[in-house]
Amino acid sequence: MDKKANIRNMSVIAHVDHGKSTLTDSLVCKAGIIASARAGETRFTDTRKDEQERCITIKSTAISLFYELSENDLAFIKQSKDGSGFLINLIDSPGHVDFSSEVTAALRVTDGALVVVDCVSGVCVQTETVLRQAIAERIKPVLMMNKMDRALLELQLEPEELYQTFQRIVENVNVIISTYGEGESGPMGNIMIDPVLGTVGFGSGLHGWAFTLKQFAEMYVAKFAAKGDAQLSAAERAKKVEDMMKKLWGDRYFDPATGKFSKSATSPDGKKLPRTFCQLILDPIFKVFDAIMNFKKEEAAKLIEKLDIKLDSEDKDKEGKPLLKAVMRRWLPAGDALLQMITIHLPSPVTAQKYRCELLYEGPPDDEAAIGIKNCDPKGPLMMYISKMVPTSDKGRFYAFGRVFSGLVSTGLKVRIMGPNYTPGKKEDLYLKPIQRTILMMGRYVEPIEDVPCGNIVGLVGVDQFLVKTGTITTFEHAHNMRVMKFSVSPVVRVAVEAKNPADLPKLVEGLKRLAKSDPMVQCIIEESGEHIIAGAGELHLEICLKDLEEDHACIPIKKSDPVVSYRETVSEESNVMCLSKSPNKHNRLYMKARPFPDGLAEDIDKGEVSARQELKQRARYLAEKYEWDVTEARKIWCFGPDGTGPNILTDITKGVQYLNEIKDSVVAGFQWATKE
Template sequence: MVQLSVEQLQHALRKRKNIRNIAVIAHVDHGKTTLTDSLLARAGVIASSQAGDKRATDTLKYEQEKGITIKSTAISLYYNLEDKDVEQLGSEGTGFLINLVDSPGHVDFSPEVTAALRVVDGAMVVVDCVSGVSVQTETVLRQALSERIKPVLMMNKLDRAVFEKALTAEEIYCTLRDVVGSVNALIGIYCEDDSPMGDLMMDPAKGNVSFGSGLHGWGFNLKQFARLYSSKFGIKEERLMRRLWGEHYFSPASRQWSKQPGEGRVRGFNHFVLDPLLKVLRAATAGEKDQTSELLSKLGYTLSASDLESEGKEFMRKAMKLWLPAADAMLDMIVTHLPSPVTAQAYRTELLYEGPLDDEAAVAMKECDPNGPLMMYVAKMIPAAEKGRFYAVGRVFSGTVSPGQKVRIMGPDYVPNAVKKRDLYVKNVPRTVLMMGGQVQSVDNAPCGNIIGLVGVDRYLQKTGTITTFEEAHNLKVMRFSVSPVMRVAVDVVHPQDLPKLVEGLRRLNKAEPLVQCTSEEGQHIVAGAGELHLDICLKDLEEEYAGVPIKRSEPVVKFCETVIQESDRVCLAKSSNKLNRVFMTAEPLPDGLSEEIENGELSLDMKERSSHLVDVYDFDPKESRKIWCFGPNNSGPNMLVDATQGVDTTVIRDAMCAGFQWATEEGVLCGETMRGVKFRLRDAMIHPDPAHRGGGQIIPTSRRALLASVMTASPALLEPVYLAETQCPVSVMGNVMSVLSRRRGVMVEQIHHAGAPLCTIKAHLPVHEAFGFSEELKSQTSGQAFPQCIFDHWQVMPGDPLTPGTKAGDVVAAVRQRKGLVVSLPRLDSLLDTL
């Protein structure tokens, strides 16, 4: 095995043009981790014979047991690539350091993918060439493109098309072409016009697409075959690559190429790539060792005596690995088609940095300057060997981080130039480490362009943050997740004396999981996650690792939201307790799509830009569009408070009104759930001139009552989260799938039949409230032939009037109020409204 010394590693960290930071992303079970094994074997981290079976980046015990990746795992790999193409890249020598992150494919763990994408510059998208592009492939590719991560494509499980599906060469080509087309369609949808990343379209003829089998450790791209045939035909590699894909046909009789099919003409890809591949595969699988040896010798390869002693699939694996090792095809794509930090940070900085793009920090980030001020983003906390401690893992974008260095640790709530400095700590960095899968390697310093772990910083950061040496630095932008923590459970200890350990365990769980929210409500400890599997894993971690005590859990419950569906039927008046102040409010629904824009941070912070956008797109009143006081809850939620008064000096009560608005939108009137999609308008106000009579103690509760009353008069409704459930199944059990969906209020939105296979994919909208046990019921009704994948899609109004007991929405409101310990009956309107 190759073991780099600390000196060699330190030297590799400094060659910024020879660094590649990449994530491996895909749908669940498409083969990311088995493919990663080939890269680890090529770097000497694991034995070549273990590649495909070891799943080395699944470092946790239950990842190995379940056979799926649950946590993102970072590992640094070093390769010495002696290749004429590498020398033309402008690189610094032939040694390349690849910081690789293997990410989960299950939708419940997609926050791990988001964290991985923040610290990398490129992504290898893995697609099962038989199953094709799935819902999670689309999700992770969209996330990658939104972060300006450049993709390459690896089509895995080609052996399934050959042996399991027994497809002909032309059918295999059509299958692969369709996958490339599907990926390009997604890139076309989600990629910005004139992308600074350049041409992102996948094309095997360019070399940014590879094919192979991760399980058996073989793979190839068209460059390898073009190199094999170029001298024979006297054609340049690049020109021959173009002929080995698409509508290019070869006549063996006349040895001529044509762009039209015809008698005696064979598609170039089939004749020069698939035919020799299928011959070797079938001969090796059938155990025909003499024939296999003869075929490989024609290609310039010789099987060793130990290889010839192998039998069955093992012999096939060794023969194919000798001829077409998967790592070579993937490394060629990664090094040639994915950017170095020097290239990528030039166009990624404007998306990542919150401050002005001409300040010292931003300039150093754009130039990837190791001598500039330190700018590092901590994307994830990884549990350390010392119980209760974490490695703060992130990307160094500029400067150099080293042990003993004095740094500014800025949490997400830090505001530059604020009078009171919140979420800021000035401390020394105790130690820097390189992540090596389940282990770490200490390094003396880490220049920009690298993924690094810091020891000791976890004391000051909750989940993520920015670390810098520049006093005027702004934060790097907080990550946006593609899923929401819509499923919640209450946890408690079995033995009362273990309560302090549970509280400490919840703190650690909250730190380790990017999306999980651990809160206390009405005396209960609540854990919120993305789905059933996500919660199961989190609670297992809580019990066995973070708290270390037996716990009991409630049945999962769903997070709902409150909204309104029409404008208030009256102007609602609320008087302060001293009767000297009055506020008049109304509520109405926000236009469709605006809530999502606010949540995703897509609404401009500049008042003029935002006002113009709201007027042009959502038909806002021009005056009101410039008088938006705040969004809520938490100053970023999908509700807004607007000053619609005329001739009233409301500046003196603005802060108190905003505080009341945040309180009201955090705990709605129906059942104490957060509000969503509500626009509140302050219509009028009568304010006492004496500041002593209009303080926060008078205005905050008054404004809250007015806000709640305006909701009650605007046809309140309950919003429920909805999954997009994608189920792949044989056509024969499609009826069973549809009946399970209909029993759970599921609505089918799309049905896709797979060409050349008796399979179909059913996409349906399924309320999260109805999704408990959905997977188990589906498997029992289809004898395990249907596999569902659920991803949060949108919010929808729950049927029924929440104010009327006995309706669907009314029953849910009553159940939530009872669970939260609220009075079961809703507050009466006259208890919130005042009269003149």
Template sequence: MVNFTIDQIRDLMDKPTNIRNMSVIAHVDHGKSTLTDSLVSKAGIIANAKAGDMRFTDTRDDEKERGITIKSTAISMYFELEKEDVASIKQKTNGNEFLINLIDSPGHVDFSSEVTAALRVTDGALVVVDCVEGVCVQTETVLRQSLGERIKPVVVINKVDRALLELQMDKESLYQSFQRTVESVNVIISTYHDDALGDVQVYPDQGTVAFGSGLHGWCFTLRQFAARYSKKFGVDKEKMMAKLWGDNYFNPATKKWTTKGVDESGKPLDRAFNMFVLDPIFKIFDAIINHKKEALFPMLQKLDIKLLQDEKDLEGKALLKVVMRKFLPAGDSLLEMIVINLPSPATAQRYRVETLYEGPMDDESAIGIRDCDPKGPLVLYVSKMVPTSDKGRFYAFGRVFSGTVKSGPKIRIQGPNYLPGKKEDLFVKSIQRTVLMMGRYIEPIEDCPAGNIVGLVGIDQFLLKSGTLTSSETAHNMKVMRFSVSPVVQVAVEVKNAADLPKLVEGLKRLSKSDPCVQAWIAETGEHIVAGAGELHLEICLKDLQDDHAGVPLKISDPVVPYRETVKAESSMVALSKSQNKHNRLYVKAMPLDDEVTKAIEDGKVNPRDDFKARARVLADEYGWDVTDARKIWCFGPDTTGPNLLVDATKGVQYLNEIKDSCIAAFQWATK
């Protein structure tokens, strides 16, 4: 039974301090969707018994068949925190009811553009790490991306049941493995440290690391155990949490705490984490797996776990699932960790506005974003398009950063190439409907205030993949998302039946809308080319194209990977070219750019849209350029934003502007 109504969610939308926008990120197959099930079942959207097997956020058929997430899926949930835990929240709150907007994202490297789109609209991330495999390549990539967007992480160490049942680890080696995993995550976090975000390293004794098993549906942070033991020891919860991790030992004979691993007579002592946290879990596992039911029931009584009659007759893993879910329910501990440790939009937008907004930090839109003000000018960023059940139409999926979005009034739809004051890449239209995304369902709502994630109907034909919606004429764009993968694998597609060509062209347009990373264009040879991030990504895109977007049988060529050239050293001679009438001579030479400069261009620190004097100052001060050269950068290439520069190095030549456009066009062709 769903334990909230859409009206309750709509009421909470007006309290930005009580909203948490978060995404679930991890390496492929570390258990994101399975863990998300525990959260979804806590909100009553799916039955408890099915959580872990159902993978509610994997909505497509091919996701179910392959067992991987392909598209990121959003879902909104209502959660009530215990009244005494509200005091642990270090930011402003209003009551104990919370709205959690969760986005489950794919882990496969081919789909990391979906992760980027999910991260842009969230403020916190739940990083899932497999306790057996530890931190993997993709874990590092997604963590780096999230820290670059100034998103605060909390960590879940998943699949603990495997360590117990398959690897049969003892308590101390399990503790050591947890500690190594937490350290590896913290190394990555400190490598990409950002002063504005502050220290976001994760520590189990501060409740920012959870341990559990998504498949079995149990999970805990030290906060739950500290709550159990703090009454017994008569100390407060925070002190108890600090004792339950690290080199803290309890001597049961003298009832004293110590930081030495041995007692006075030299006998080794048990670490507090092993004794108070792992011991009850190990005992339950042992009693159930080795069929010692007579030992199990007194233990459950002590832990205050009540089983129904038919649950008592279960055996093995089925019984283990039921008992562990009642002992340490995953939904409670994860939602508690999310609510207490992740920032609300009101907190996060203060420090995220600089990385999000392109314009000056003192204009009305930037101030609206910083204050997360529902009455300010509208600023909404559309990060991706989600196909609707109505063929060929899309919901624009994004987040309101300032103002309130509703159907009716006309708003400005600014594409990625829009410049303030110009008319290109700009439409002024009204939104038909606003909807709430709920996994595989949608719920209509009247309007949506700042700080929330929303779907919009009726503007898909004015945007390609992403864009900014504003109500203010002076508003700049939100910064374009930087993807960590680029579409490098290409195939040519053609129709089997020539009469279907218009359908293919239409289908390709829809395909490039539906995926943040895929690109489709017509080559010089007249072939239709589709490019994706990898073979799996392409395979899925082509299946979508054939079945949904175009709906016609296609012939597909073998995949090709394009080659690229680069400049390794300054050219030894100056190339000369004369114009047709022999009156003009053009001299060109190529030289490599500093790695730091290319990185600065890719990160957006040096931007083609910056004021040329300000840009020259940065290049001269930080990268040792000559100021006159830096002021005479004609263009960036390819696509006017790439890390290749065309610099005019002439002195005292007249009428240069007459050939500037032609030179720029030639440079763009050459760098493509």
């Protein structure tokens, strides 16, 4: 854990039901936590009862795996490394739109993402949403095409059609990346995915096999190599394999007669040549599938010998699908292929925090905390971001789950706990408390641990009373907050809840408080009429929240209303009448006018291009140049609402009026209150 160059923090993201949890299984099984025979059906990361019943992932679950690379594979890593053992912190996240807040929380604490796409249905809406979130957080993606067994067995595609399908998916993903990314000149460099570089995996999570072009390139390099090449050094071998990988994708063709690669689709004597990807990679896989699924015993036995696959005695008697699974799992184990792809292509905390620091930290870019984060320095001040609260087996207590960005967190350490509304120098939302215990999250279990250096993902016990959902934990006195997460959905569906027995009201209120802690997205509101309202992202999300509330948090029977969607209003065109109101003491008259923003300004405010904290003249210049505002008006922005950051602006356009400052506070307060409703 101390070798921070050898840590990989990654999350698995995808559309609903493209097989994230199933894939995660093959990784977990590689690390030896569950039996390989049951991988693919266990869904180790679906820890809750309702997740197993509905067969969907609801909460993100974290697991730590240890993986060792062989010498030859180490040569492929382009960043600093330290030994051959790698610690991979993997977070399996849900795919449903309703739970996209869980995905956001998972992305904040990781540096890389494994994007899973079903090769039958292609890139879907939710794939695009989560990928966009990942790129906005500066997270490097690698792609995995899942469900190849379906393409072969159900759709019975030809190799060329299958290649075209893959090609299309890779293009779609790259279009999304280039649309939302910062281009090659950005701080991350080029993050486009490309099978030639080995950043695309193909396989089937259910059957437990997968490969990248690297695996096949290695087989062929070993096969084509002359006798004298056996003593190649690891670096030279890596170079050969990389050259080979370039030949295995795209418009490259293979001439089986001469054994040469060519760039044209026809051979010198006019025969049509097969594409290398089809001939050298898909063809062997098709042969294995064909021989086994059509019960051609001798052919299957020959192939198994040729591919040098050693089967157990029990596997030898199988036929059809079970045998297919056993053979493919031996020949192309999914765990190896994916873990190699993760360790080679995803950034370590050392690499990633250099370019993510400016996005993560609100304070000045050169104070101690920022420098500690940039260098991922275990001797720097402790900076840790808590992205969510995880309920414990003990009713009403939570683990704070987050990532250490700099410094060292240990049991009994006295820390400053800063909530999201803390501003440096003030006392609000700040607590000084010791950490009771630090723990590692392992899917369904937790492991206690003494101290955790930066770059790791960890759970804390004993800070749950002081934080609602997210916050920053630090030992540095002048530290600013880590930036708050942006959610891509907002809670719009509401339900009113009340206790069946009025005497249980205090329990209900206590339960609502706990519910608000455990889910990053839920809002619990008390209306003026005294109703308790829960707002969530969708009906499925609410259903699960209410079940949690009834069974875990409040433990009382509850009555609930039908879900209602709350509507939002906006200004569509400039008001044609000047609106006038008088204050109760008849001394002030307020004239107001509403007009819509120019296109794109609201998005700019959301991104933080225009904000209340900016320098006044600079902001005025930006508005005047980009949106053609009147310069004098742009200088007199009174506030942004709601909450001082929302996309509504109150501007003072009066000329030569005295004593404005006396009423400014009251007007601003009224504006904030009106925009919140």
